[in-house]
Amino acid sequence: MKKCACKGAFLERFIQPVILMYLNRENLHGFAILKKLKECETMDYSAIDPTGLYRMLKKMTAAGLLNSAWNMENTPQPRCVYAITEAGKLCLASWEKTLFEYAQEIAALGKAVSESMNPEGQNG
Amino acid sequence: MKKCACKGAFLERFIQPVILMYLNRENLHGFAILKKLKECETMDYSAIDPTGLYRMLKKMTAAGLLNSAWNMENTPQPRCVYAITEAGKLCLASWEKTLFEYAQEIAALGKAVSESMNPEGQNG
């Protein structure tokens, strides 16, 4: 438990909605997404692993959430440019709802933990 | 992506604080924790895997968050009874803080997603 979850280590689960969010605004290639994630201020993705991101992009493409196309022009190296699909947009909409539900449930859990540590009757 | 995270599938990550919370109130053996988790109303742990829970308990014990002792009396089968340690209590306190931070960050992400889907200027 070097990286104990209790200190916050698992938010990287939530790269998927961020990727969808970026691609909902504009098409981007993997490395650009990587840079954007590293600069993200809402959450800390500074230590994100490139291999992991590229694999995630492929998985999302395989799942039909993204389309990919190789761009060979105006670029020294070929870039794989990703675009969000209709399914991806639906997924993003689903994420929107789910994220707020998550936030509520996690806050409720936090409250339950608080109460269990300071049982009622502390007010005296 | 059968169980797409966007529909909510990963909250089981948060069994750890729930276990600590239960054990902060009273000592319990694995199976009792299992039953309590299945009846938990704050979050849905109805489908929790027993093997996974027992493994988690051992891991937490190895990490020093819990103590365990076999109870052979007043019970048909021997039971492994778990108790929270001082380190476990600190971990629980850490969880309390972390959970609220998580809740805020996830809500912020949800808000960012909302805004990206409904760009500003919708109010007309």
Add this chain to the structure above:
DNA sequence: TATTGCCATTAGACTAAGTCCAATATGAAA
């Protein structure tokens, strides 16, 4: 011109987390 550094992606090997199936053993109820 040799080297360093940034861009851009991929592969391989590994660890950790989580799931599924099955086994064990006892006691009570049908």
Add this chain to the structure above:
DNA sequence: TTTCATATTGGACTTAGTCTAATGGCAATA
């Protein structure tokens, strides 16, 4: 005597995530 609930464990497997490293071009720099 079969079934159900208790109580725990083991093995095999899948998925996710991390680390290291390789490729290969372009630009700057020493």
